[in-house]
Amino acid sequence: MLTLYALPVSLYSAKTRIALRHKRLAWREELPPGGYGAAEYKRIVASGNLPALVDDGFIIADSEVIAEYLEERFPEPPLLPADPRGRARMRERSRFHDTRLEPALRVLFGNLDPDSCDDDLYARQSHALTERLGQLARIIDAASDLPFGLGDCGLPVTFAWIDALTPRLGLDVAWPEELRRYQTRTAAAPAVAEEFATYLPILHQWLDAKEG
Numbered sequence: 388m389l390t391l392y393a394l395p396v397s398l399y400s401a402k403t404r405i406a407l408r409h410k411r412l413a414w415r416e417e418l419p420p421g422g423y424g425a426a427e428y429k430r431i432v433a434s435g436n437l438p439a440l441v442d443d444g445f446i447i448a449d450s451e452v453i454a455e456y457l458e459e460r461f462p463e464p465p466l467l468p469a470d471p472r473g474r475a476r477m478r479e480r481s482r483f484h485d486t487r488l489e490p491a492l493r494v495l496f497g498n499l500d501p502d503s504c505d506d507d508l509y510a511r512q513s514h515a516l517t518e519r520l521g522q523l524a525r526i527i528d529a530a531s532d533l534p535f536g537l538g539d540c541g542l543p544v545t546f547a548w549i550d551a552l553t554p555r556l557g558l559d560v561a562w563p564e565e566l567r568r569y570q571t572r573t574a575a576a577p578a579v580a581e582e583f584a585t586y587l588p589i590l591h592q593w594l595d596a597k598e599g
């Protein structure tokens with residue numbers, strides 16, 4: 388059976404579980420041995436990255452690498468369209484998530500404690516997220532008819548984080564209407580809905596605990 392090293396609340400762990408669920412695969416989940424950032428875990432996964440996947444002794448890390456491996460190892464149901472342009476659009480969407488949108492959100496993770504409230508940072512990141520969401524709307528619009536796939540695994544999770552943090556931090560993020568429609572559509576995809584049934588309560592409990 389596949390083993391996933393993951394943390395329940397980790398955004399990229401949720402992205403990977405969505406890919407696994409889409410593939411209708413069974414897996415068992417383990418916390419990183421020794422804990423988050425531990426040397427013990429880095430002896431297994433050199434980069435220390437979460438998530439990592441173990442398939443019969445073969446270990447790989449990084450959600451995107453894992454998703455592409457799953458696609459090649461278990462082709463059905465697919466995470467990538469059959470034609471080269473559709474595949475490229477799906478990858479473009481996914482890479483935009485990992486390298487542009489999520490990093491603009493991640494900047495906030497060090498400042499979730501109400502005691503370290505940083506209004507300038509919240510204003511800067513509201514602006515950065517608004518810009519990235521505008522760009523994403525155009526990227527999605529270029530291929531809005533693609534069936535659910537690789538590029539739709541991480542985005543709903545990051546959207547959920549933005550929505551959860553907006554009232555808590557008083558963010559001012561503008562969402563293009565068509566992106567809200569895309570968000571509703573992907574949240575209804577079975578793999579996302581299944582993951583969100585357990586993930587969203589975990590996310591909110593984690594944030595509640597931060598607020599004390």
Ligand SMILES: N[C@@H](CCC(=O)N[C@@H](CS)C(=O)NCC(=O)O)C(=O)O
Binds near residue numbers: 397437450451485
């Ligand atoms: N690009 C990576 C990002 C994953 C990521 O940032 N994971 C965090 C936890 S959510 C992590 O591994 N942090 C510990 C580290 O990098 O040592 C992926 O897609 O897997």
